Amino acid sequence: MIYGERVRLRAIEREDLPLFTAWLNDPEVHAYLDLIFPFSLAEEERWFENMLSSPPAEHPLVIEVSEGTAWTPVGNCALGKIDWRNRSAAVGIFIGEKRYWNKGYGGDALRLLLRHGFETLNLNRVYLRVYETNLRGIRAYEKVGFVHEGRFREAEFRGGKALNVLYMSVLRSEWEARQAQ
């Protein structure tokens, strides 16, 4: 497991799947994700089986929050599209328990994932894509050091609108400079 002070990242268990399905079917959560259709538990189970045979470095991790002596699952994050030659990866994240939004847990989880990416996997660049309408996400990413890279204009159609998609990234040099501060 990957431990921070308030948050830890752990491997997904089959028992987590009903919770994931509920989160991913919440319109306020999936509005910002790359999901369009309602999502069944059977589809989630098939995703889980496929995931098990994907490279371990790309397995999504459960975000858990420390509460007293217990750890509460609140969401999910992952590094994906790992390109070992260019030492680059994409990051994806969601907090499905909405009462945990805006408390800094997303930022904490991203810091752990970046540390893992740079200090364990030896990556050089971690990037993400986010809808320009996702102001909470953009703010969370800026806070942990993601830099704006570019805007893909009207790249995706969601909720009856063509949305701009922003690309943001953190380079290893930027990560190291922040650690030194």
Ligand SMILES: CC(C)(COP(=O)(O)OP(=O)(O)OC[C@H]1O[C@@H](n2cnc3c(N)ncnc32)[C@H](O)[C@@H]1OP(=O)(O)O)[C@@H](O)C(=O)NCCC(=O)NCCS
């Ligand atoms: C995006 C997400 C992972 C961020 O995690 P989080 O724990 O809520 O974020 P944090 O608390 O670390 O940071 C959120 C910041 O955005 C700010 N914020 C919230 N709503 C905002 C708004 N409408 N406009 C501007 N800033 C906003 C918060 O105040 C906070 O900044 P602050 O600490 O300076 O006050 C989480 O909210 C989430 O999963 N949302 C739904 C799914 C999603 O968007 N996934 C990402 C797809 S790219």
